[in-house]
Amino acid sequence: MPENIFPLDSSKKFTEQEKLGHNRWHPEIPPVATVKPGDSFRVDCREWFDGAIKNDDSAQDILDAPLLTVHTLSGPFAVEGAKPGDLLIVDILDVGPIPQEEGPLAGQGWGYTGIFATRNGGGFLTEQFPDAYKAIWDFSGQVATSRHVPGVSYTGLIHPGLxxxxxSAALLAKWNQREGALIATDPDRVPPLALPPEAEHAILGGLDRGEWGRVGGEAARTAPPRENGGNQDIKNLSKGTRVFYPVFVDGANLSLGDLHFSQGDGEITFCGAIEMGGFVDLRVDLIKGGMDTYGVSENAIFIPGNVDPQYSEWIAFSGTSVTLGGEQRYLDSHLSYQRACLHAIDYLTKFGYAPEQAYLLLGSAPIEGRLSGVVDIPNSCSTVYIPTAIFDFDVRPSAAGPYQIDPGMGAPKASA
Structure with missing residues (x-):
C-alpha cells in the first residue's frame, strides 16, 4: 500500500484531524504535504458533508444540509518542481470506500443520495422536485442496494467527484468577477445563479488563522467545475484514469474529495451520486511547459480507466428542446436532457416507483447521458440510457404490460 500522506480518523470531525484540509479554492492555502514527480501515495477523503447525513429513514438532514461548509477537501499537495504552465499528470491507481470499517460515517459500508430542496440548492429537475428526499445505499463488494429504492442493484464505478x-490570484479574481456579474443579473434568485465567497464557514488548511477572514472573503466556493478541474463530477474518473491538470501556482497544489460509489451522467439530483468517504491512491508526474505544448490552458483532459461496469443492454429515452408548457427553445441541450430524464422517470413510475424514487435512481445508477443531436434546428436531442440489468425485473415494454414492483417504504421526504 502506498504511504498515506493524509490520514483521517473516522472518530473525529474533519476539522479535528492531525492534518487540516480545506473547503475553498485560494492560492494562499499552504500545502499539507509535498510529493515528488513519480511518487505514489494514498489520501483519505471524508464525504462532502463531514458526517452530517445519517443512515436513517428521515430526510431532515438533507433538507438542513450545511452547504456553506462543503466540500471537505484533502490537500493541497504540492508537487516538487511544478511551475505555472506545466501539466500535472495524476494517475488514479485505486479508489474505494473507507477500508474495513462499519459505522455511522458514509463510506463505512454505506452511502447516500439526496434530492435537495429548491431553497437549499435544488437540482437538475428542481421545478418538478422542489422537496428534499433521501436514499441510503448499502455496499456489498462493488454492488449497491437500497431499502428506499427496491428492485435495483448495480455495480459502482467508484470515483472522486472533485x-x-x-x-493563481489572477485566475481567482477572474472567477469572482464573472460569477459576481452573473449573480448581479438576478441577485434574489432561488436557487442562486452562483455562490459568492463566504468567509464565516471557510476552512483554509494550515493558513495562519489571522488571515482566514481576508482570504475567506476572496476564496472561491468549491461547488462548480472551473479551469482547474474542480467539482466536475465525471463518473469515468475512476481506477486506471490518467488526468492532466493545468498548473497555475508553484507546486500545483492538488486537492481532492467528494468520493462517489456510483453516479449517473449529470449527477442530476445535485446530491445525485452515492456519496461516501474513502481513500484514493494516486501517482503524480509533470509535463514541463505542457499547457502551451498541448493547448491546455483552461481545462483538464483525461484518459479514462477501463473498469466501467459491464452492461450490454440498455433502455434509452430521448428529449427535445421543448418545455413542459409546449414552448419551443432553440437547440437547448440542457432542456432536452431534462426532458429525456423526465421521460425516463415517467416510464419508471408505470412499474410502481414513486417519481422521487425514479429520480434518485437516475442520479445514482450508472446511466449514460448523451447529446445525440445538436445541429437540427430548432431541436437539440438528448438521450439517457439506463442499463436493463440493474433491475430485478424486466423493464422493457411488452404486450403484457409493466411488471408491478413493491415500492417498499419509499424514499424519506423531509417535512418543510
Whole structure:
C-alpha cells in the first residue's frame, strides 16, 4: 500500500484531524504535504458533508444540509518542481470506500443520495422536485442496494467527484468577477445563479488563522467545475484514469474529495451520486511547459480507466428542446436532457416507483447521458440510457404490460 500522506480518523470531525484540509479554492492555502514527480501515495477523503447525513429513514438532514461548509477537501499537495504552465499528470491507481470499517460515517459500508430542496440548492429537475428526499445505499463488494429504492442493484464505478489544482490570484479574481456579474443579473434568485465567497464557514488548511477572514472573503466556493478541474463530477474518473491538470501556482497544489460509489451522467439530483468517504491512491508526474505544448490552458483532459461496469443492454429515452408548457427553445441541450430524464422517470413510475424514487435512481445508477443531436434546428436531442440489468425485473415494454414492483417504504421526504 502506498504511504498515506493524509490520514483521517473516522472518530473525529474533519476539522479535528492531525492534518487540516480545506473547503475553498485560494492560492494562499499552504500545502499539507509535498510529493515528488513519480511518487505514489494514498489520501483519505471524508464525504462532502463531514458526517452530517445519517443512515436513517428521515430526510431532515438533507433538507438542513450545511452547504456553506462543503466540500471537505484533502490537500493541497504540492508537487516538487511544478511551475505555472506545466501539466500535472495524476494517475488514479485505486479508489474505494473507507477500508474495513462499519459505522455511522458514509463510506463505512454505506452511502447516500439526496434530492435537495429548491431553497437549499435544488437540482437538475428542481421545478418538478422542489422537496428534499433521501436514499441510503448499502455496499456489498462493488454492488449497491437500497431499502428506499427496491428492485435495483448495480455495480459502482467508484470515483472522486472533485479533484483540481489551486488557482493563481489572477485566475481567482477572474472567477469572482464573472460569477459576481452573473449573480448581479438576478441577485434574489432561488436557487442562486452562483455562490459568492463566504468567509464565516471557510476552512483554509494550515493558513495562519489571522488571515482566514481576508482570504475567506476572496476564496472561491468549491461547488462548480472551473479551469482547474474542480467539482466536475465525471463518473469515468475512476481506477486506471490518467488526468492532466493545468498548473497555475508553484507546486500545483492538488486537492481532492467528494468520493462517489456510483453516479449517473449529470449527477442530476445535485446530491445525485452515492456519496461516501474513502481513500484514493494516486501517482503524480509533470509535463514541463505542457499547457502551451498541448493547448491546455483552461481545462483538464483525461484518459479514462477501463473498469466501467459491464452492461450490454440498455433502455434509452430521448428529449427535445421543448418545455413542459409546449414552448419551443432553440437547440437547448440542457432542456432536452431534462426532458429525456423526465421521460425516463415517467416510464419508471408505470412499474410502481414513486417519481422521487425514479429520480434518485437516475442520479445514482450508472446511466449514460448523451447529446445525440445538436445541429437540427430548432431541436437539440438528448438521450439517457439506463442499463436493463440493474433491475430485478424486466423493464422493457411488452404486450403484457409493466411488471408491478413493491415500492417498499419509499424514499424519506423531509417535512418543510
Amino acid at each position: 479533484m483540481g489544482t489551486a488557482p
